[in-house]
Amino acid sequence: MSNRFSTLHARSEPLSISQPEKEKPVISEPVADRSEEEADKGFLIAEHESISEVTGTVHSDSVINARIRLHKKIIEELNLVALEKLPQDQMRKEVKDFIRTTARKERMALNINEMEELINDVVDEMVGLGPLEPLMRDPDINDILINGHENCFIEKNGKLQKVHVPFKDEAHLLRIVNKIVVAVGRRIDESQPMCDARMLDGSRFNAAVRPVGVDGPLVSIRKFSKNKLPLKKLVEFGAMTEPMAQVMAAAVHARITTIISGGTGTGKTTMLNALSAFIPEDERLITIEDAAELQLQQPHVARMETRPPNIEGQGEIKQRDLVKNALRMRPDRVILGECRGEEAFDMLQAMNTGHEGSMATIHANTPRDAIGRLEQMLGMTGMPMTVQSIRNQITNAIGLIVQLTRLSDGKRKITSVAEITGMEGEVVQMQEIFKFVRTGIDEESNILGHFEATGIRPRFLEPLSDMGITFPGEYFEPGNASELAND
Numbered sequence: 001m002s003n004r005f006s007t008l009h010a011r012s013e014p015l016s017i018s019q020p021e022k023e024k025p026v027i028s029e030p031v032a033d034r035s036e037e038e039a040d041k042g043f044l045i046a047e048h049e050s051i052s053e054v055t056g057t058v059h060s061d062s063v064i065n066a067r068i069r070l071h072k073k074i075i076e077e078l079n080l081v082a083l084e085k086l087p088q089d090q091m092r093k094e095v096k097d098f099i100r101t102t103a104r105k106e107r108m109a110l111n112i113n114e115m116e117e118l119i120n121d122v123v124d125e126m127v128g129l130g131p132l133e134p135l136m137r138d139p140d141i142n143d144i145l146i147n148g149h150e151n152c153f154i155e156k157n158g159k160l161q162k163v164h165v166p167f168k169d170e171a172h173l174l175r176i177v178n179k180i181v182v183a184v185g186r187r188i189d190e191s192q193p194m195c196d197a198r199m200l201d202g203s204r205f206n207a208a209v210r211p212v213g214v215d216g217p218l219v220s221i222r223k224f225s226k227n228k229l230p231l232k233k234l235v236e237f238g239a240m241t242e243p244m245a246q247v248m249a250a251a252v253h254a255r256i257t258t259i260i261s262g263g264t265g266t267g268k269t270t271m272l273n274a275l276s277a278f279i280p281e282d283e284r285l286i287t288i289e290d291a292a293e294l295q296l297q298q299p300h301v302a303r304m305e306t307r308p309p310n311i312e313g314q315g316e317i318k319q320r321d322l323v324k325n326a327l328r329m330r331p332d333r334v335i336l337g338e339c340r341g342e343e344a345f346d347m348l349q350a351m352n353t354g355h356e357g358s359m360a361t362i363h364a365n366t367p368r369d370a371i372g373r374l375e376q377m378l379g380m381t382g383m384p385m386t387v388q389s390i391r392n393q394i395t396n397a398i399g400l401i402v403q404l405t406r407l408s409d410g411k412r413k414i415t416s417v418a419e420i421t422g423m424e425g426e427v428v429q430m431q432e433i434f435k436f437v438r439t440g441i442d443e444e445s446n447i448l449g450h451f452e453a454t455g456i457r458p459r460f461l462e463p464l465s466d467m468g469i470t471f472p473g474e475y476f477e478p479g480n481a482s483e484l485a486n487d
């Protein structure tokens with residue numbers, strides 16, 4: 001294990017995932033006490049139940065009463081219109097100050113914690129995303145999925161679970177959707193009922209409202225995680241073995257063009273980010289994404305983002321435009337967040353012409369399927385190309401395909417690492433180097449299995465060894481990885 005990847009040295013070790021914050025309760029109040037005016041501004045008022053499954057604690061009467069009183073005061077005394085014009089930070093501060101002073105003046109029986117919770121809760125409603133705020137803040141929650149205001153789900157620690165989020169009614173949810181959309185300069189309404197956007201904190205946001213959202217607003221949020229998982233952590237989480245990680249990291253370092261393949265939410269972006277940490281820091285990298293999620297550690301990174309069409313349907317900037325432009329920007333490598341259309345053509349050309357080591361993710365279920373998808377995408381460009389020439393392009397461009405799968409127990413794993421070795425006739429030749437072997441399922445529905453080397457030594461070991469990177473032979477011996485079995 002005497003190579004320099006034996007300890008997975010990334011350029012600078014990316015941060016590990018952060019510790020969960022102390023759980024925050026949601027304060028609710030009885031609905032009965034609501035005036036018409038309040039109901040109108042009423043996103044301050046949540047239904048009585050809180051999101052107890054996620055964050056919940058029970059609130060004392062004093063907190064509930066204080067909240068009702070404060071709510072009334074805010075409506076009466078604060079100039080909400082003026083407040084809304086302030087920058088977010090300042091707005092937050094104004095509301096906080098107001099609540100603090102009022103609570104002190106009125107001698108509300110609140111301890112410091114209750115007071116803080118109250119401030120947070122009211123501020124969330126005023127300036128933040130209301131009942132969504134605690135979910136947005138919880139670092140263990142990856143996804144928030146809402147099918148109408150009474151049907152909310154989260155993905156927490158890899159598991160999808162239903163939660164009660166206290167939206168008052170459909171209008172309350174719609175108001176929050178609007179808030180998010182307007183904040184990023186977009187619009188959503190009946191005439192334009194779908195919106196895909198990046199939230200101010202970098203989270204990916206998609207909403208579909210009536211009439212396309214039959215039961216009310218459909219919202220999907222993929223939260224932006226500030227601390228992307230480094231490769232080492234992914235090994236610890238059982239997504240792969242240490243030898244697999246070392247081999248892939250070395251391949252990326254040595255400019256073996258690598259494609260990450262997987263279904264939705266299988267961890268493609270996370271893996272792309274983790275592997276990209278092994279690109280040498282003297283290279284110029286250009287990233288192209290729909291929503292800039294990647295957090296590359298290198299000093300020389302130029303980030304580009306696509307732009308959707310405006311309300312009149314104009315001004316769209318597509319991935320293909322950006323790939324073409326990137327190639328005029330003297331990149332060493334281009335990192336494409338997700339290859340899904342005609343940009344595949346330019347990307348493969350780049351990979352074939354001096355930008356080896358470029359990387360992309362692809363939506364596919366197996367490495368073979370990933371090739372098929374690429375073929376389809378190349379076909380979309382409308383260029384007169386034979387199947388043979390399309391496949392030649394792919395074979396020449398790509399060295400390695402890393403396949404990710406989210407198993408039925410919610411765990412994300414590398415299920416295959418395959419090397420593309422050439423063509424035989426019209427068929428792209430591929431050899432699997434590592435794979436995940438599923439052996440069963442336990443009483444708690446956890447998938448049992450282990451990783452295995454297939455016994456094939458990848459061809460790219462040769463160029464790697466020319467660079468002084470070698471691996472112990474046993475890494476590739478059949479079944480060898482099984483001692484590092486899945487948890």
Ligand SMILES: Nc1ncnc2c1ncn2[C@@H]1O[C@H](COP(=O)(O)OP(=O)(O)OP(=O)(O)O)[C@@H](O)[C@H]1O
Pocket residue numbers: 142158222225229234237239262263264265266267268269270271412413
């Ligand atoms: N091996 C892993 N173990 C646990 N969590 C993971 C793992 N890989 C990724 N995740 C988490 O899963 C979520 C989805 O990951 P990611 O965004 O990388 O998926 P994706 O395949 O790019 O999704 P999409 O198809 O929506 O673009 C993220 O919150 C990420 O932190």
Ligand SMILES: [Mg+2]
Pocket residue numbers: 268269270
């Ligand atoms: Mg992604």
